[in-house]
Amino acid sequence: MIAKRQACVIGWPIDHSRSPLLHGFWLEKYGIPGRYDRIPVRPEDLSDFLHGFRARGLVGGNVTLPHKEAVFRQVTVRDPLTAKLGAVNTLYFEDDTLCGTSTDGYGFVASIEQEVPDFTFSGARVTILGAGGASRSIIGVILEAGAQKISVANRSLARAEQLRSDFGPQVIPMEWGRAEDVLPGTDLLVNTTSLGMAGKAPLTIDLAGLPGHAVVSDIVYVPLTTPLLTAARARNLRTVDGLGMLMHQAVPGFERWFGIRPEVTPELRALLEADIEGRRL
Numbered sequence: 631m632i633a634k635r636q637a638c639v640i641g642w643p644i645d646h647s648r649s650p651l652l653h654g655f656w657l658e659k660y661g662i663p664g665r666y667d668r669i670p671v672r673p674e675d676l677s678d679f680l681h682g683f684r685a686r687g688l689v690g691g692n693v694t695l696p697h698k699e700a701v702f703r704q705v706t707v708r709d710p711l712t713a714k715l716g717a718v719n720t721l722y723f724e725d726d727t728l729c730g731t732s733t734d735g736y737g738f739v740a741s742i743e744q745e746v747p748d749f750t751f752s753g754a755r756v757t758i759l760g761a762g763g764a765s766r767s768i769i770g771v772i773l774e775a776g777a778q779k780i781s782v783a784n785r786s787l788a789r790a791e792q793l794r795s796d797f798g799p800q801v802i803p804m805e806w807g808r809a810e811d812v813l814p815g816t817d818l819l820v821n822t823t824s825l826g827m828a829g830k831a832p833l834t835i836d837l838a839g840l841p842g843h844a845v846v847s848d849i850v851y852v853p854l855t856t857p858l859l860t861a862a863r864a865r866n867l868r869t870v871d872g873l874g875m876l877m878h879q880a881v882p883g884f885e886r887w888f889g890i891r892p893e894v895t896p897e898l899r900a901l902l903e904a905d906i907e908g909r910r911l
């Protein structure tokens with residue numbers, strides 16, 4: 631019998647994670663005798679949990695709120711980009727060492743590349759709303775991909791200024807209310823704030839200044855069509871919702887744990903959309 635490889639997602643709370651649905655779909659699709667489970671881990675139990683990771687038979691896993699920064703401090707980080715981010719969302723073993731990496735920024739870029747194939751990050755002028763953890767991981771990767779200029783508008787200006795100190799002068803911090811001023815010179819607009827999420831206030835920004843070729847992306851995926859995306863579609867702009875990033879960020883972890891690089895397909899999207907909309911296929 632082939633031993634079952636086991637991976638997990640840890641968080642507190644963890645009930646709402648869609649990662650088991652996603653990885654479960656791929657395990658079945660590729661006929662892999664593996665498991666992927668939710669494991670609730672209280673912040674005070676995190677250290678013990680990580681020490682016992684291998685003993686539980688786990689080959690790796692994902693990390694979600696509120697553990698991304700705490701796990702970063704307790705595992706080995708081998709890639710310079712993750713070292714700069716200070717947070718990890720993916721755990722894996724290299725020999726006997728438990729390592730952490732961040733795949734969120736990768737997931738964002740892969741999602742845009744899949745959904746808007748003619749968009750190129752090289753030389754792009756990007757405007758990002760928000761300066762939290764998600765914004766950080768996206769900035770790190772799009773700079774590596776060659777973005778020319780990244781304007782970051784945030785409610786707390788100091789957080790956007792910190793991103794400039796961490797990532798360099800291509801990052802231009804600005805006050806939240808000034809975002810509309812830079813829209814005429816924007817090729818890609820990204821919302822990384824929680825505005826527009828179910829239960830939160832909508833994101834209200836006038837998109838009139840965006841050029842016709844601009845792409846508008848929201849990393850929020852509940853609901854799938856946020857007020858920002860509705861406004862962009864009303865202007866006939868190309869849009870990318872947050873589901874693509876969710877699916878693509880899972881690819882590198884699955885490949886490390888189970889040995890196959892999984893594909894992001896319309897079937898997978900349909901499964902997650904149905905779950906988000908509370909339907910069963």
Ligand code: ATR
Pocket residue numbers: 759760761762763764765784785786789822823824825831
């Ligand atoms: P994440 O890891 O998902 O990025 P986060 O680090 O909590 O989460 O960041 C949330 C982002 O949403 C921040 O940019 C936050 O702005 P502040 O840094 O000023 O807190 C932004 N945000 C949340 N609620 C907001 C609101 N009502 N108006 C504007 N921005 C908001």
